[in-house]
Amino acid sequence: MTAxxxxxxxxxxxxxxxxxxxxxxxxxxxxxxxxxxIVTLEHMEWEPPEGSFSTDVVGGLGIRPFPDYAxxxxxxxxxxxxxxxxxxxxxxxxxxxxxxxxxxxxEKYPFLVKHCMERGCEIIGHGISASQMISSSMPVEExxxxxxxxVDAIKKATGSVPEGWMGPEYGESAxxxxxxxxxxxxxxxxxxxxxxxxxxxxxxxxxxxxxSMLELDDVHALWTRRVTVQRYGLLLKEGFDAMYRDGxxxxxxxxxxxxxxxxxxxxxxxxxxDALGHMVRNQGVWAASGSEIIDWYxxxxxxx
Amino acid sequence: xxxxxxxxxxxxxxxxxxxxxxNGARVALWIAPNVEHYxxxxxxxxxxxxxxxxxxxxxxxxxxxxxxxxxxFWRMLEVLDKHKIRCCVSLNMAVLEHFPEISKxxxxxxxxxxxxxxxxxxxxxxxxxxxxREFYRDNIETLRRHTGKxxxxxxxxxxxxxxxxxxxxxxxxxxxxTDWMHDDQPVPINVxxxxxxxxxxxxxxxxxxxxxxxYEGDYFANIVKAQFxxxxxxxxxxxxxxxxxxxxxxxxxPHRIKYLDEMLTYIMSHDGVWQTTADEIAExxxxxxxxxxxxxxxxxxx
Numbered sequence: 001m002t003a004x005x006x007x008x009x010x011x012x013x014x015x016x017x018x019x020x021x022x023x024x025x026x027x028x029x030x031x032x033x034x035x036x037x038i039v040t041l042e043h044m045e046w047e048p049p050e051g052s053f054s055t056d057v058v059g060g061l062g063i064r065p066f067p068d069y070a071x072x073x074x075x076x077x078x079x080x081x082x083x084x085x086x087x088x089x090x091x092x093x094x095x096x097x098x099x100x101x102x103x104x105x106x107e108k109y110p111f112l113v114k115h116c117m118e119r120g121c122e123i124i125g126h127g128i129s130a131s132q133m134i135s136s137s138m139p140v141e142e143x144x145x146x147x148x149x150x151v152d153a154i155k156k157a158t159g160s161v162p163e164g165w166m167g168p169e170y171g172e173s174a175x176x177x178x179x180x181x182x183x184x185x186x187x188x189x190x191x192x193x194x195x196x197x198x199x200x201x202x203x204x205x206x207x208x209x210x211x212s213m214l215e216l217d218d219v220h221a222l223w224t225r226r227v228t229v230q231r232y233g234l235l236l237k238e239g240f241d242a243m244y245r246d247g248x249x250x251x252x253x254x255x256x257x258x259x260x261x262x263x264x265x266x267x268x269x270x271x272x273x274d275a276l277g278h279m280v281r282n283q284g285v286w287a288a289s290g291s292e293i294i295d296w297y298x299x300x301x302x303x304x
Numbered sequence: 305x306x307x308x309x310x311x312x313x314x315x316x317x318x319x320x321x322x323x324x325x326x327n328g329a330r331v332a333l334w335i336a337p338n339v340e341h342y343x344x345x346x347x348x349x350x351x352x353x354x355x356x357x358x359x360x361x362x363x364x365x366x367x368x369x370x371x372x373x374x375x376x377f378w379r380m381l382e383v384l385d386k387h388k389i390r391c392c393v394s395l396n397m398a399v400l401e402h403f404p405e406i407s408k409x410x411x412x413x414x415x416x417x418x419x420x421x422x423x424x425x426x427x428x429x430x431x432x433x434x435x436x437r438e439f440y441r442d443n444i445e446t447l448r449r450h451t452g453k454x455x456x457x458x459x460x461x462x463x464x465x466x467x468x469x470x471x472x473x474x475x476x477x478x479x480x481x482t483d484w485m486h487d488d489q490p491v492p493i494n495v496x497x498x499x500x501x502x503x504x505x506x507x508x509x510x511x512x513x514x515x516x517x518x519y520e521g522d523y524f525a526n527i528v529k530a531q532f533x534x535x536x537x538x539x540x541x542x543x544x545x546x547x548x549x550x551x552x553x554x555x556x557x558p559h560r561i562k563y564l565d566e567m568l569t570y571i572m573s574h575d576g577v578w579q580t581t582a583d584e585i586a587e588x589x590x591x592x593x594x595x596x597x598x599x600x601x602x603x604x605x606x
């Protein structure tokens with residue numbers, strides 16, 4: 001359906017709200033900026049099931065014919081090696097990780113589930129696998145079933161229903177936010193359009209967007225745009241500096257999505273370490289997990 | 305039976321028996337020049353087109369690579385010699401037949417020889433098992449005929465393979481496969497018979513993917529040094545492998561060669577570096593750690 005030419009959004013998921021007109025949002029202890037790092041733990045299949053949709057699952061030497069040993073194993077590096085460097089780095093800076101975990105990780109890597117839980121990570125839903133995105137090519141019943149499978153797998157692995165969700169490759173249909181709300185999801189990280197959380201219209205209970213900064217996603221910067229790792233470290237710092245400055249007037253949230261197969265490589269991890277160190281050295285930075293940020297927002301957001 | 309989906313058992317690097325390299329080295333460093341020949345008039349017999357830019361021949365792309373054998377290799381060699389590097393060449397076996405001076409230069413330096421297929425324009429994707437068996441016989445025989453050496457490992461031709469590749473490699477008596485980018489240590493690969501491991505190669509510290517894109521020599525040197533620093537730090541706890549992958553047509557360009565010198569000068573100034581080859585890493589690992597690693601990984605099964 002094409003957009004209706006009238007004020008406001010061209011969809012019903014949330015209201016139009018320019019940040020310039022909003023009342024002041026304050027974080028705990030009057031922090032200027034809430035910092036959230038999402039660590040995406042996702043598995044790539046050798047051969048995705050017939051009929052599944054995905055954008056190019058990047059890595060390796062680009063998409064090569066089956067069996068693509070280089071790409072498959074490059075992604076698997078994240079689960080075997082990279083994740084531990086990323087978690088160590090976050091821990092060093094006192095940042096509680098928000099781990100976006102797909103079904104295949106939850107079911108096939110019990111060590112990692114336990115490890116993440118023991119280290120105090122929050123685990124959020126992340127679909128079935130990196131090679132099976134949600135998209136409008138899925139009938140709505142199939143999408144509801146997909147979401148249920150993903151939520152159930154996290155519940156089975158961790159003992160709790162995930163509060164948050166990030167779709168593989170930010171994939172959604174036009175039904176996804178409503179279906180997620182019906183599945184008990186409280187916040188959604190796919191929407192990359194803001195520097196504050198915001199309410200989404202939900203058919204059941206409250207749901208909020210926790211927007212991530214797409215340009216600071218490591219895959220987007222380092223792989224898609226081929227920014228050098230030094231420049232990426234600087235992007236993180238420069239982005240933080242501007243949001244920290246703006247956060248003095250009205251609180252900001254900085255959500256960074258990191259993929260251990262990429263940022264967890266030996267030559268890259270130091271640049272994440274350096275950038276996060278730069279951020280948390282500042283007074284008034286609240287490092288928190290997704291649900292901590294959304295819980296605060298739900299109770300303390302300016303009304304109207 | 306092992307298939308692509310269960311070729312490798314999960315094993316988190318933080319929870320493995322300590323890996324100790326000879327003489328207490330922290331990092332096993334191997335340098336892998338890819339010495340290749342791309343055919344002038346290849347035959348496309350599978351899903352990948354060797355020269356997709358034009359109908360064959362593609363003189364621009366063919367000569368760009370052949371420059372590596374005529375010029376780049378020799379420039380690269382001067383820097384490797386300066387640092388006394390003993391390489392493990394990733395070799396298109398036909399180079400031994402086409403270019404005897406290159407063959408002799410590698411033999412004179414006592415390099416180890418890993419197969420990278422026969423030509424870089426002949427991929428494995430479409431091979432039947434019987435064709436692939438014949439392919440290993442050809443690789444083994446060609447190497448033995450020209451060097452007297454026994455073939456131990458392979459980086460698939462242009463990093464191609466079939467689902468059966470690890471089984472057939474092991475059946476042919478090879479002991480390591482470097483198409484796996486999954487770890488900073490050797491890892492057992494499940495095969496029907498014999499023993500096969502992966503030895504970490506790199507598609508990140510690799511001039512080919514880097515210089516196809518908008519990166520340059522200074523960036524390559526910087527990330528190699530950063531990689532070394534991190535692995536060297538971690539290697540104090542348990543040994544790590546670091547590979548630098550080179551292509552003479554790229555690293556041997558006049559505007560890049562000084563960055564190879566820079567990175568090797570940096571790394572080789574450290575103690576605790578085992579400058580070795582994939583052959584030696586594989587033999588050492590299989591002799592000392594293979595059985596323990598296989599047993600250890602069983603606990604991580606879902």
